[in-house]
Amino acid sequence: xxxxxxxxxxxxxxxxxxxxxxxxxxxxxxxxxxxxxxxxxxxxxxxxxxxxxxxxxxxxxxxxxxxxxxxxxxxxxxxxxxxxxxxxxxxxxxxxxxxxxxxxxxxxxxxxxxxxxxxxxxxxxxxxxxxxxxxxxxxxxxxxxxxxxxxxxxxxxxxxxxxxxxxxxxxxxxxxxxxxxxxxxxxxxxxxxxxxxxxxxxxxxxxxxxxxxxxxxxxxxxxxxxxxxxxxxxxxxxxxxxxxxxxxxxxxxxxxxxxxxxxxxxxxxxxxxxxxxxxxxxxxxxxxxxxxxxxxxxxxxxxxxxxxxxxxxxxxxxxxxxxxxxxxxxxxxxxxxxxxxxxxxxxxxxxxxxxxxxxxxxxxxxxxxx
Amino acid sequence: xxxxxxxxxxxxxxxxxxxxxxxxxxxxxxxxxxxxxxxxxxxxxxxxxxxxxxxxxxxxxxxxxxxxxxxxxxxxxxxxxxxxxxxxxxxxxxxxxxxxxxxxxxxxxxxxxxxxxxxxxxxxxxxxxxxxxxxxxxxxxxxxxxxxxxxxxxxxxxxxxxxxxxxxxxxxxxxxxxxxxxxxxxxxxxxxxxxxxxxxxxxxxxxxxxxxxxxxxxxxxxxxxxxxxxxxxxxxxxxxxxxxxxxxxxxxxxxxxxxxxxxxxxxxxxxxxxxxxxxxxxxxxxxxxxxxxxxxxxxxxxxxxxxxxxxxxxxxxxxxxxxxxxxxxxxxxxxxxxxxxxxxxxxxxxxxxxxxxxxxxxxxxxxxxx
Numbered sequence: 112x113x114x115x116x117x118x119x120x121x122x123x124x125x126x127x128x129x130x131x132x133x134x135x136x137x138x139x140x141x142x143x144x145x146x147x148x149x150x151x152x153x154x155x156x157x158x159x160x161x162x163x164x165x166x167x168x169x170x171x172x173x174x175x176x177x178x179x180x181x182x183x184x185x186x187x188x189x190x191x192x193x194x195x196x197x198x199x200x201x202x203x204x205x206x207x208x209x210x211x212x213x214x215x216x217x218x219x220x221x222x223x224x225x226x227x228x229x230x231x232x233x234x235x236x237x238x239x240x241x242x243x244x245x246x247x248x249x250x251x252x253x254x255x256x257x258x259x260x261x262x263x264x265x266x267x268x269x270x271x272x273x274x275x276x277x278x279x280x281x282x283x284x285x286x287x288x289x290x291x292x293x294x295x296x297x298x299x300x301x302x303x304x305x306x307x308x309x310x311x312x313x314x315x316x317x318x319x320x321x322x323x324x325x326x327x328x329x330x331x332x333x334x335x336x337x338x339x340x341x342x343x344x345x346x347x348x349x350x351x352x353x354x355x356x357x358x359x360x361x362x363x364x365x366x367x368x369x370x371x372x373x374x375x376x377x378x379x380x381x382x383x384x385x386x387x388x389x390x391x392x393x394x395x396x397x398x399x400x401x402x403x404x405x406x407x408x409x410x411x412x413x414x415x416x417x418x419x420x421x422x423x424x425x426x427x428x429x430x431x432x433x434x435x436x437x438x439x440x441x442x443x444x445x446x447x448x449x450x451x452x453x454x455x456x457x458x459x460x461x462x463x464x465x466x467x468x469x470x471x472x473x474x475x476x477x478x479x480x481x
Numbered sequence: 482x483x484x485x486x487x488x489x490x491x492x493x494x495x496x497x498x499x500x501x502x503x504x505x506x507x508x509x510x511x512x513x514x515x516x517x518x519x520x521x522x523x524x525x526x527x528x529x530x531x532x533x534x535x536x537x538x539x540x541x542x543x544x545x546x547x548x549x550x551x552x553x554x555x556x557x558x559x560x561x562x563x564x565x566x567x568x569x570x571x572x573x574x575x576x577x578x579x580x581x582x583x584x585x586x587x588x589x590x591x592x593x594x595x596x597x598x599x600x601x602x603x604x605x606x607x608x609x610x611x612x613x614x615x616x617x618x619x620x621x622x623x624x625x626x627x628x629x630x631x632x633x634x635x636x637x638x639x640x641x642x643x644x645x646x647x648x649x650x651x652x653x654x655x656x657x658x659x660x661x662x663x664x665x666x667x668x669x670x671x672x673x674x675x676x677x678x679x680x681x682x683x684x685x686x687x688x689x690x691x692x693x694x695x696x697x698x699x700x701x702x703x704x705x706x707x708x709x710x711x712x713x714x715x716x717x718x719x720x721x722x723x724x725x726x727x728x729x730x731x732x733x734x735x736x737x738x739x740x741x742x743x744x745x746x747x748x749x750x751x752x753x754x755x756x757x758x759x760x761x762x763x764x765x766x767x768x769x770x771x772x773x774x775x776x777x778x779x780x781x782x783x784x785x786x787x788x789x790x791x792x793x794x795x796x797x798x799x800x801x802x803x804x805x806x807x808x809x810x811x812x813x814x815x816x817x818x819x820x821x822x823x824x825x826x827x828x829x830x831x832x833x834x835x836x837x838x839x840x841x842x843x844x845x846x847x848x849x850x851x
Binding site: 119120121154176177179196197198199200201202205220221223224227247248249252282370372373374377378382384387388391392393427429430431432434446447448450459460463464480 | 489490491524546547549566567568569570571572575590591593594597617618619622652740742743744747748752754757758761762763797799800801802804816817818820829830833834850
């Protein structure tokens with residue numbers, strides 16, 4: 112608690128640098144052990160400062176979720192970037208600008224987008240075909256070999272595009288609650304992706320299978336047949352990942368520090384300055400089915416820890432207000448002017464709205480803005 | 482549609498200036514008719530540019546939700562500002578800085594905060610006592626006259642603080658679905674607030690009752706006993722307000738324009754570049770209980786309109802992806818590179834994450850940032 116006093120006056124996203132670097136190094140080592148490329152997704156931290164910690168861990172290739180994010184990191188000398196999002200044709204000028212000086216890897220999942228790229232690409236890019244392995248968000252159905260073949264052939268004949276391989280995001284692992292469930296998902300789709308590789312990679316010696324959501328990369332030890340992994344959230348982890356089992360609560364590297372502005376003992380609630388514009392509105396469900404927008408921690412000399420016993424939690428958020436459900440002893444000891452800390456439900460979204468971090472040792476780290 | 486082509490390449494929040502000004506003028510006239518101060522809440526637009534449209538409608542006093550927002554608008558010459566949020570004691574330096582050159586009105590709901598202010602205020606401020614009229618988010622219970630009296634007396638004896646009156650936010654109107662429900666809420670609490678005024682305002686000729694959520698201010702014609710109204714969301718409205726009945730769909734002044742990046746006829750879905758970092762994650766429920774993150778509109782020569790028949794809607798959002806459920810004819814005609822527009826569920830949160838607007842006639846309007 113000492114570290115906080117006199118410095119924090121508004122909602123502030125606190126980053127435990129050593130937990131964060133541990134998370135990075137653990138994943139980098141797992142990738143090395145598996146002999147797969149580690150191409151972490153930078154959409155979680157969106158920060159050139161934190162990007163450098165990855166560079167120190169030997170990372171050279173990255174993933175981002177938008178072309179503007181690619182531009183931001185290209186400006187910080189990341190020279191091999193995959194935009195893991197169906198290519199946005201309207202940004203063709205930015206694509207050509209970026210592809211002139213970095214290795215730019217894009218995602219396609221239909222012939223229409225490919226036709227457009229063929230007509231408008233002035234620089235060479237690499238194209239992954241996005242494959243839907245069961246999440247049903249984007250991508251070509253993994254069993255639709257006819258459509259996949261049509262796209263691969265078309266890429267093979269494109270003047271300014273090379274075939275990079277098949278890329279999948281098994282986002283449905285987020286609905287699992289343990290290693291067994293996550294493993295079952297990988298055991299279902301990864302052999303199918305390998306079969307696709309066997310069928311189509313012959314003429315493309317550099318083509319590879321790219322996978323890697325945070326639950327799979329955290330809970331599983333091997334990724335047979337994959338050529339690269341792209342986890343993102345693991346850099347911070349959060350309540351959602353702790354609920355899945357991807358991390359321990361002590362691996363979570365960010366906490367949102369919020370000033371207390373009111374205490375209501377009669378309804379066992381504390382009001383904090385910290386709402387939807389600070390946490391975002393992602394939520395988790397408690398065992399009794401009620402909503403939970405963040406787990407309260409207590410400050411320690413080194414940082415924070417989860418309290419013993421009945422933990423206070425954020426039961427509701429409005430634009431700037433957070434409503435904390437808190438029993439004893441909290442409700443009797445907390446007062447306006449105190450600062451409470453909360454583990455975010457979904458750290459990617461919380462970081463995105465906060466736009467900066469403050470490390471436990473007081474360094475200010477900015478995120479990209481446009 | 483013509484207005485969009487060749488200009489918009491990424492998710493962009495489009496503002497219909499004439500709808501917005503109509504919303505402002507309609508509310509300003511209603512306040513005038515009722516002889517109440519119109520002190521609009523600027524947390525929805527957070528923009529000095531849009532603030533000037535209010536000035537043109539005769540507005541001189543405003544509401545904000547944070548001290549930093551007060552500072553932003555004070556810098557644009559708004560000189561009478563209420564921060565409608567329990568006072569954040571940790572920002573006492575900013576409070577003193579602001580109160581030196583504007584009329585700053587703050588909210589208290591407990592004696593602890595008042596004691597702190599007495600010790601640390603170096604400039605005069607006005608204090609509203611926040612009253613809980615049934616929302617149970619913040620404030621002193623409206624029936625707890627003992628506690629209310631203790632706070633009013635303490636303010637009366639404070640050296641640097643004046644008693645401004647009682648302030649309430651009937652946020653539980655957001656759970657209603659028509660005028661009758663919203664009226665029942667006002668009919669319940671407003672007489673109680675008047676009784677509080679009768680009991681406590683004697684020695685304070687300038688004290689007043691401040692109310693005014695958007696549903697009440699939109700659906701009701703009179704506010705008997707209130708001295709001022711503070712609606713905010715009405716400046717743009719949104720799907721949530723249309724569902725309550727506060728506005729017609731045609732009064733909604735903002736639409737988020739999103740590039741199409743993939744089309745999946747086999748599951749009747751369109752993928753747009755436009756996710757939780759653009760819309761925020763506020764959602765509405767459809768009649769069948771499924772989630773809805775935005776209503777699709779169709780572009781017209783003048784702006785946009787709701788399509789006839791089965792309307793496409795956003796069934797899910799992830800960080801950058803929006804998944805649109807769309808039947809015929811949409812699924813057959815929409816293609817990558819098109820731009821689709823969506824009415825946001827909660828415009829305050831959407832504006833907050835987007836941080837700027839583009840008017841239909843192409844003007845770029847910035848919001849506050851820190």
